[in-house]
Amino acid sequence: MANSKILFTIDVEPDLHTGKYEGITTGLKTAESIFSKYNIKPILFVTSDCIKKYPEIFLELNKKGWEISFHGLTHKRFDSLSFEEKEYEIKESLRIFKKFNLKPKGFRAPQHSIDDSTLNLLEKYNFEYDSSYTPLNLLQLIFFPKKIGLWIRCFFSPRRTWQIRKNLIEKPTSSFLLPFTSLTLRIPPVSLLKLYFKFIKLLYAEPIFYCHSWDFIKVRGSRIDGLFPSSVFQEKLIRLLKWTKQKN
Ligand SMILES: [Zn+2]
Numbered sequence: 665m666a667n668s669k670i671l672f673t674i675d676v677e678p679d680l681h682t683g684k685y686e687g688i689t690t691g692l693k694t695a696e697s698i699f700s701k702y703n704i705k706p707i708l709f710v711t712s713d714c715i716k717k718y719p720e721i722f723l724e725l726n727k728k729g730w731e732i733s734f735h736g737l738t739h740k741r742f743d744s745l746s747f748e749e750k751e752y753e754i755k756e757s758l759r760i761f762k763k764f765n766l767k768p769k770g771f772r773a774p775q776h777s778i779d780d781s782t783l784n785l786l787e788k789y790n791f792e793y794d795s796s797y798t799p800l801n802l803l804q805l806i807f808f809p810k811k812i813g814l815w816i817r818c819f820f821s822p823r824r825t826w827q828i829r830k831n832l833i834e835k836p837t838s839s840f841l842l843p844f845t846s847l848t849l850r851i852p853p854v855s856l857l858k859l860y861f862k863f864i865k866l867l868y869a870e871p872i873f874y875c876h877s878w879d880f881i882k883v884r885g886s887r888i889d890g891l892f893p894s895s896v897f898q899e900k901l902i903r904l905l906k907w908t909k910q911k912n
Contacts, residue, residue: 673872676877698905707770799836
């Protein structure tokens with residue numbers, strides 16, 4: 665396959681279903697061993713409670729050149745918070761990041777729950793970019809059941825980096841009906857995945873892929889992980905890295 669520069673990103677938060685932190689203590693080590701073979705430094709969007717709990721892990725990765733950005737205080741959906749609660753989450757998180765000499769450049773809303781007032785606050789607190797929009801994502805209808813207008817706006821939003829506020833850019837994650845994410849890597853066979861990836865490359869000049877810290881561990885109690893385990897995800901991620909020929 666031809667060269668295609670993918671931006672790899674990992675959302676880092678307590679583990680799905682269990683709320684434990686194995687994805688951080690174990691999963692990120694696995695992620696690092698995979699990505700470092702291809703000389704790729706993914707961007708991490710981290711909830712600040714995780715920074716507070718395991719600062720040394722993030723400081724170490726940051727020292728290695730991994731960007732540490734922001735994914736909420738405790739992974740609450742931003743569109744379910746009041747304006748005051750949103751502002752508190754941002755201010756408190758900036759305080760936590762600063763305590764460990766970290767400064768988040770970007771933000772990804774938990775479950776991509778971005779809205780106008782959150783974007784205004786990101787601009788107010790000098791973030792450089794948001795990465796919560798996902799154009800062409802049918803699956804997101806599940807997550808925006810009562811906000812159809814917002815979903816439509818995201819669905820038809822630009823498939824490239826664009827200026828969403830005067831001093832804030834949007835780096836949308838990629839999608840073609842299904843988001844370019846760990847779930848989409850886990851389920852289809854490799855042949856279908858290749859076809860899907862061709863569409864992604866056609867639609868996006870610089871595709872943005874995302875997965876989670878808990879994608880790199882066995883998630884107990886997850887049906888998806890039972891049927892399409894983390895080991896399958898990791899194998900397919902390696903294939904994707906090989907397809908993109910980013911190996912130096
Ligand atoms: Zn998340």
